[in-house]
Amino acid sequence: xxxxxxxxxxxxxxxxxxxxxxxxxxxxxxxxxxxxxxxxxxxxxxxxxxxxxxxxxxxxxxxxxxxxxxxxxxxxxxxxxxxxxxxxxxxxxxxxxxxxxxxxxxxxxxxxxxxxxxxxxxxxxxxxxxxxxxxxxxxxxxxxxxxxxxxxxxxxxxxxxxxxxxxxxxxxxxxxxxxxxxxxxxxxxxxxxxxxxxxxxxxxxxxxxxxxxxxxxxxxxxxxxxxxxxxxxxxxxxxxxxxxxxxxxxxxxxxxxxxxxxxxxxxxxxxxxxxxxxxxxxxxxxxxxxxxxxxxxxxxxxxxxxxxxxxxxxxxxxxxxxxxxxxxxxxxxxxxxxxxxxxx
Amino acid sequence: xxxxxxxxxxxxxxxxxxxxxxxxxxxxxxxxxxxxxxxxxxxxxxxxxxxxxxxxxxxxxxxxxxxxxxxxxxxxxxxxxxxxxxxxxxxxxxxxxxxxxxxxxxxxxxxxxxxxxxxxxxxxxxxxxxxxxxxxxxxxxxxxxxxxxxxxxxxxxxxxxxxxxxxxxxxxxxxxxxxxxxxxxxxxxxxxxxxxxxxxxxxxxxxxxxxxxxxxxxxxxxxxxxxxxxxxxxxxxxxxxxxxxxxxxxxxxxxxxxxxxxxxxxxxxxxxxxxxxxxxxxxxxxxxxxxxxxxxxxxxxxxxxxxxxxxxxxxxxxxxxxxxxxxxxxxxxxxxxxxxxxxxxxxxxxxxxxxxxxxxxxxxxxxxxxxxxxxxxxxxxxxxxxxxxx
Numbered sequence: 001x002x003x004x005x006x007x008x009x010x011x012x013x014x015x016x017x018x019x020x021x022x023x024x025x026x027x028x029x030x031x032x033x034x035x036x037x038x039x040x041x042x043x044x045x046x047x048x049x050x051x052x053x054x055x056x057x058x059x060x061x062x063x064x065x066x067x068x069x070x071x072x073x074x075x076x077x078x079x080x081x082x083x084x085x086x087x088x089x090x091x092x093x094x095x096x097x098x099x100x101x102x103x104x105x106x107x108x109x110x111x112x113x114x115x116x117x118x119x120x121x122x123x124x125x126x127x128x129x130x131x132x133x134x135x136x137x138x139x140x141x142x143x144x145x146x147x148x149x150x151x152x153x154x155x156x157x158x159x160x161x162x163x164x165x166x167x168x169x170x171x172x173x174x175x176x177x178x179x180x181x182x183x184x185x186x187x188x189x190x191x192x193x194x195x196x197x198x199x200x201x202x203x204x205x206x207x208x209x210x211x212x213x214x215x216x217x218x219x220x221x222x223x224x225x226x227x228x229x230x231x232x233x234x235x236x237x238x239x240x241x242x243x244x245x246x247x248x249x250x251x252x253x254x255x256x257x258x259x260x261x262x263x264x265x266x267x268x269x270x271x272x273x274x275x276x277x278x279x280x281x282x283x284x285x286x287x288x289x290x291x292x293x294x295x296x297x298x299x300x301x302x303x304x305x306x307x308x309x310x311x312x313x314x315x316x317x318x319x320x321x322x323x324x325x326x327x328x329x330x331x332x333x334x335x336x337x338x339x340x341x342x343x344x
Numbered sequence: 345x346x347x348x349x350x351x352x353x354x355x356x357x358x359x360x361x362x363x364x365x366x367x368x369x370x371x372x373x374x375x376x377x378x379x380x381x382x383x384x385x386x387x388x389x390x391x392x393x394x395x396x397x398x399x400x401x402x403x404x405x406x407x408x409x410x411x412x413x414x415x416x417x418x419x420x421x422x423x424x425x426x427x428x429x430x431x432x433x434x435x436x437x438x439x440x441x442x443x444x445x446x447x448x449x450x451x452x453x454x455x456x457x458x459x460x461x462x463x464x465x466x467x468x469x470x471x472x473x474x475x476x477x478x479x480x481x482x483x484x485x486x487x488x489x490x491x492x493x494x495x496x497x498x499x500x501x502x503x504x505x506x507x508x509x510x511x512x513x514x515x516x517x518x519x520x521x522x523x524x525x526x527x528x529x530x531x532x533x534x535x536x537x538x539x540x541x542x543x544x545x546x547x548x549x550x551x552x553x554x555x556x557x558x559x560x561x562x563x564x565x566x567x568x569x570x571x572x573x574x575x576x577x578x579x580x581x582x583x584x585x586x587x588x589x590x591x592x593x594x595x596x597x598x599x600x601x602x603x604x605x606x607x608x609x610x611x612x613x614x615x616x617x618x619x620x621x622x623x624x625x626x627x628x629x630x631x632x633x634x635x636x637x638x639x640x641x642x643x644x645x646x647x648x649x650x651x652x653x654x655x656x657x658x659x660x661x662x663x664x665x666x667x668x669x670x671x672x673x674x675x676x677x678x679x680x681x682x683x684x685x686x687x688x689x690x691x692x693x694x695x696x697x698x699x700x701x702x703x704x705x706x707x708x709x710x711x712x713x714x715x716x717x718x719x720x721x722x723x724x725x726x727x728x729x730x731x732x733x734x
Contacts, residue, residue, distance in 0.1 A: 029442035
């Protein structure tokens with residue numbers, strides 16, 4: 001094992017160790033923010049799959065988080081056990097995501113963005129206007145936190161560990177998925193659908209699948225969001241939330257497995273660190289994001305990969321196709337994906 | 345040559361460093377010094393609630409500066425940081441969670457009812473009193489012994505409006521235009537209930553959006569309804585836009601509002617179109633109460649703009665804290681909440697309270713209020729309504 005690899009593993013272990021030890025170092029609010037980070041990262045992982053890997057622009061991820069959150073809030077209030085509701089949230093969003101994937105078969109790029117935008121607005125209107133079901137604009141309060149293996153998660157550190165565990169589970173699942181033929185098929189469709197089809201990939205099925213799995217991640221994130229915040233209202237899941245998730249994926253680096261982890265960190269923690277600037281914090285935050293996107297349009301992880309790539313190549317030579325494989329082995333830079341898709 | 349695994353490793357190293365840094369920074373948080381008392385203000389400073397929240401904040405700032413200049417409360421200076429909720433309930437909750445870590449004595453804000461509803465459960469769990477600006481009826485109906493209002497709840501203000509429409513205007517039909525958020529919906533529900541109880545017909549029930557810019561279609565609908573009176577219950581900016589459109593289309597029927605529609609901010613924004621608007625006003629600097637006028641002068645001098653009712657609410661909240669604390673003689677959050685229930689504070693003992701106010705067992709406030717009218721770009725108080733339980 002090379003030194004670099006050992007160092008890398010060590011860094012990951014330190015990061016995981018810090019995340020596990022965080023509740024002993026942080027106070028209640030810090031732990032709450034990290035729990036929110038875990039939940040948001042799950043939603044962003046889903047969008048990264050749809051957008052970063054399969055190349056389908058979705059402005060509806062926030063709506064899926066909302067559907068998941070409302071499913072759990074309503075179901076647990078009706079006496080259904082939390083984990084049944086949790087699975088239900090995933091299944092419902094998977095099914096809706098599958099149906100929403102159909103327009104993606106017919107329209108692409110910004111047209112698809114409009115379709116998902118309309119869906120996002122539709123979900124908001126249903127959540128707000130169907131008061132008999134969702135309690136309308138007043139939202140749902142006092143959502144109970146679940147018991148996990150008989151242990152209460154009412155305290156923030158306990159819920160944080162639960163959310164972190166779920167993040168590990170869903171991240172692991174996606175890691176596995178991306179290394180499977182599915183992940184390669186998603187990337188192939190993003191890069192060149194015709195070529196993918198000619199290689200025997202069922203474009204229709206995989207497009208729908210990418211949408212459905214990405215949406216289900218949103219649903220699961222929502223199922224964690226509701227007991228975390230313990231209050232949900234339609235406004236929380238408006239288009240702005242979907243745009244936030246999109247920003248997380250883009251800032252972190254679309255198509256990079258670890259992108260959403262960093263994107264969510266910037267989105268959730270950066271405004272908090274900037275609060276000492278009082279009234280200017282949102283302004284500074286927005287400016288920093290603009291600069292970041294202008295300097296590295298491929299996001300944080302993309303920028304690091306690019307630097308590594310440049311150092312690898314002798315000066316004067318442009319990076320070749322498929323040259324920016326990430327540790328998952330399934331996340332080539334946008335130019336080299338098709339070749340990577342059939343490289344194994 | 346660098347291998348793929350090395351690239352991966354470098355990314356991992358960077359990741360570890362960033363993550364470690366992130367965790368270290370988030371663990372840093374300022375603690376209040378011992379010679380101060382920590383009273384955080386969690387309020388809407390950006391987003392849809394910024395107009396109300398900024399007024400509320402400045403009212404608080406004025407009171408805090410005065411009290412600190414006079415030596416503080418029981419010898420301790422007030423430390424009142426202002427935290428922005430971005431008009432989002434989940435951020436409001438996170439901010440209240442944050443201030444709980446520093447053991448606040450009392451929490452001020454939020455102003456938006458949705459944010460109040462989500463944060464007051466946390467305040468209750470921690471047994472810290474929360475003095476809020478929200479008006480939704482539900483706030484004080486949940487048996488929470490730690491939430492206190494600074495203005496009338498809708499269940500108190502709507503009967504006053506309804507009586508005025510029946511007895512003052514002698515209207516037989518009304519139209520209601522409301523903003524579809526928790527504030528507007530709560531007001532609309534209470535208002536229509538009061539109308540039904542008085543046999544006044546609601547001929548149009550129009551929902552509008554928060555942040556709506558164009559009210560042309562809504563005014564057309566109101567014209568078609570041809571009601572004797574139109575009750576308008578929206579936030580400040582939307583109220584002003586609506587009034588301009590109503591004037592443009594020469595909408596007939598009396599325009600009636602509750603506090604917001606007659607507020608200084610709306611009059612400023614709507615200009616001439618606000619003339620003729622009538623309604624109930626919970627708090628007003630133009631009321632025939634000298635203390636309110638003096639407050640308005642001080643506010644204008646300090647912040648260079650005219651306050652609205654939210655400014656008065658914030659100012660009064662801080663003086664209520666001063667009065668109660670000096671009465672109980674210690675900084676005890678639980679004792680504070682217990683003492684404020686059923687307490688009446690009069691301006692002769694605490695001038696900063698501006699008008700005599702009583703808090704009942706639910707945390708609802710009771711004090712005199714006003715019927716007003718906008719005449720020549722100024723709010724004019726035409727009648728003083730006494731306290732309800734006096």
